[in-house]
Amino acid sequence: MHAENAAEPLDPVTERRVRDSFGRQGLMAHLGASLEEVRKGFVRIRLPFRPELTQQHGYFHAGGASAIADSAGGYAGFSLFPPDSAVLTVEFKINLLAPAVGDYLEAVGRVIRSGRTLTVCQLEVFAIKGDTRTAVAVGQQTLMRLAARTGDDRSPG
Amino acid sequence: MHAENAAEPLDPVTERRVRDSFGRQGLMAHLGASLEEVRKGFVRIRLPFRPELTQQHGYFHAGGASAIADSAGGYAGFSLFPPDSAVLTVEFKINLLAPAVGDYLEAVGRVIRSGRTLTVCQLEVFAIKGDTRTAVAVGQQTLMRLAARTGDDRSPG
Amino acid sequence: MHAENAAEPLDPVTERRVRDSFGRQGLMAHLGASLEEVRKGFVRIRLPFRPELTQQHGYFHAGGASAIADSAGGYAGFSLFPPDSAVLTVEFKINLLAPAVGDYLEAVGRVIRSGRTLTVCQLEVFAIKGDTRTAVAVGQQTLMRLAARTGDDRSPG
Amino acid sequence: MHAENAAEPLDPVTERRVRDSFGRQGLMAHLGASLEEVRKGFVRIRLPFRPELTQQHGYFHAGGASAIADSAGGYAGFSLFPPDSAVLTVEFKINLLAPAVGDYLEAVGRVIRSGRTLTVCQLEVFAIKGDTRTAVAVGQQTLMRLAARTGDDRSPG
Numbered sequence: 213m214h215a216e217n218a219a220e221p222l223d224p225v226t227e228r229r230v231r232d233s234f235g236r237q238g239l240m241a242h243l244g245a246s247l248e249e250v251r252k253g254f255v256r257i258r259l260p261f262r263p264e265l266t267q268q269h270g271y272f273h274a275g276g277a278s279a280i281a282d283s284a285g286g287y288a289g290f291s292l293f294p295p296d297s298a299v300l301t302v303e304f305k306i307n308l309l310a311p312a313v314g315d316y317l318e319a320v321g322r323v324i325r326s327g328r329t330l331t332v333c334q335l336e337v338f339a340i341k342g343d344t345r346t347a348v349a350v351g352q353q354t355l356m357r358l359a360a361r362t363g364d365d366r367s368p369g
Numbered sequence: 370m371h372a373e374n375a376a377e378p379l380d381p382v383t384e385r386r387v388r389d390s391f392g393r394q395g396l397m398a399h400l401g402a403s404l405e406e407v408r409k410g411f412v413r414i415r416l417p418f419r420p421e422l423t424q425q426h427g428y429f430h431a432g433g434a435s436a437i438a439d440s441a442g443g444y445a446g447f448s449l450f451p452p453d454s455a456v457l458t459v460e461f462k463i464n465l466l467a468p469a470v471g472d473y474l475e476a477v478g479r480v481i482r483s484g485r486t487l488t489v490c491q492l493e494v495f496a497i498k499g500d501t502r503t504a505v506a507v508g509q510q511t512l513m514r515l516a517a518r519t520g521d522d523r524s525p526g
Numbered sequence: 527m528h529a530e531n532a533a534e535p536l537d538p539v540t541e542r543r544v545r546d547s548f549g550r551q552g553l554m555a556h557l558g559a560s561l562e563e564v565r566k567g568f569v570r571i572r573l574p575f576r577p578e579l580t581q582q583h584g585y586f587h588a589g590g591a592s593a594i595a596d597s598a599g600g601y602a603g604f605s606l607f608p609p610d611s612a613v614l615t616v617e618f619k620i621n622l623l624a625p626a627v628g629d630y631l632e633a634v635g636r637v638i639r640s641g642r643t644l645t646v647c648q649l650e651v652f653a654i655k656g657d658t659r660t661a662v663a664v665g666q667q668t669l670m671r672l673a674a675r676t677g678d679d680r681s682p683g
Numbered sequence: 684m685h686a687e688n689a690a691e692p693l694d695p696v697t698e699r700r701v702r703d704s705f706g707r708q709g710l711m712a713h714l715g716a717s718l719e720e721v722r723k724g725f726v727r728i729r730l731p732f733r734p735e736l737t738q739q740h741g742y743f744h745a746g747g748a749s750a751i752a753d754s755a756g757g758y759a760g761f762s763l764f765p766p767d768s769a770v771l772t773v774e775f776k777i778n779l780l781a782p783a784v785g786d787y788l789e790a791v792g793r794v795i796r797s798g799r800t801l802t803v804c805q806l807e808v809f810a811i812k813g814d815t816r817t818a819v820a821v822g823q824q825t826l827m828r829l830a831a832r833t834g835d836d837r838s839p840g
Contacts, residue, residue: 550739553736555735577709580710592749593744593745593747597744612740617779
């Protein structure tokens, strides 16, 4: 069901489109997140640790982990859309599995069902500390494809 | 089922405890969020618009909306815990209802089931633009209470 | 945000359409569920206790509670659709709040966001034992409207 | 992250415990579901098609699919618990991916995080028609372990 390592490379034009859109997300820059890898229906985002990203105990706040997970899934879906499309998140659900502590977080978004209107993604977030990689969150997300001319995203319906 | 306006005031010591913990969340300060109201099992957080909070179309990124919703629910639960407790988010799910555009967002967290170990909260996010208040997200969250001595949050188990 | 008691009555033709569709759900009959109330964007379903509905400790199985919650939300959405439409559940999430034990369960589905393509519902399940009514589950559901001619439901996309 | 085919066999005593508990679920028998396979942290349940399981278009009702998915996850978690434990479903979320039509459904529950108190499972439901196996639902579930002596389960699974 999961195309894990099998995700195919993306053509340069679509990759450009994904990277340009990511570059317009003010929040990703503000958090310090970078787009590490884009393949067909597969995206990896990295978020290095900073005190500006913490919750009350000094770990990564779930809000930051969720933000990069949401973007990873959103762009995984977007990578499969035709050129004249916009993506919106309909909903997502995330389970926090372990304290998110480490040098950086890595969010992986992966399309598990691609439809004409709706796309479903699996989300995973890992915390990397030295050589150790720990799964800290896992989620599921529903995306909607919109014709770009509406200029309207985040409006499910 | 919803204690809407009926949420009772909190004693000053507990409110202090909630506000101190919120103050230690580096992410809330980095986003520019403030804790507007704390009552028993009820918390309101405000997040003014900034270009640093946007997604690719210039609206609030769902990640920022989710971050304040998660904190609002988390502190709503925390406000009902005994003094020697820590709170962790087990999971949450959020539906994006409308484009999150406006002068500021307001996240409301409200306890709907308070148990010895687990607490369930309802989450709502509104976008306020001038006199207009629009529901932009609604969610559901599960929290876990931990004895503070573990110093361990985000570790469901 | 919740049209609680304010849900308006439904015209007889649409109510007929909802009741006919409910009547075709083999599972509802097999479980012993009945459609108690249909209003605009609001549906109540009742499920009397039977040993055929239990989990291993003799309470109502979450699967039965989820089934009537899913149908209650689905028909709450359907009640607002134009005549030539079909409804499908895109996804739902449910929190179990307390042991589901009693004379019968009651599921309430309520539309909280009605869009052209997608509808979001709040789901609640209560257990009624004599004079006591206990909230045993609360959920959130996303529905999709399809033109009936496709004959295709449960196919998000 | 997923122990897919690597799930180890279960000792006969624990398997007996799982099968006995499943046998006490009145709902599983009423739906016609059978426990096909139990391994460590892994359970497969089968549900043959019957008109008593349908929604309004003659496909499997999402409620039936959810019921076997909930039980599959619940018993996957239960298979890893110490003998004096009960399991309860805290919450689950499920996405319906495709029309659930076929000779039978198969639900797979798989533990992805096993903690002292909380367990997180991945849920999958497939529809099998002749030689074709289609993923029709995917979900995520949180379970809680309770000491059996409490007699307190919210154990819908």
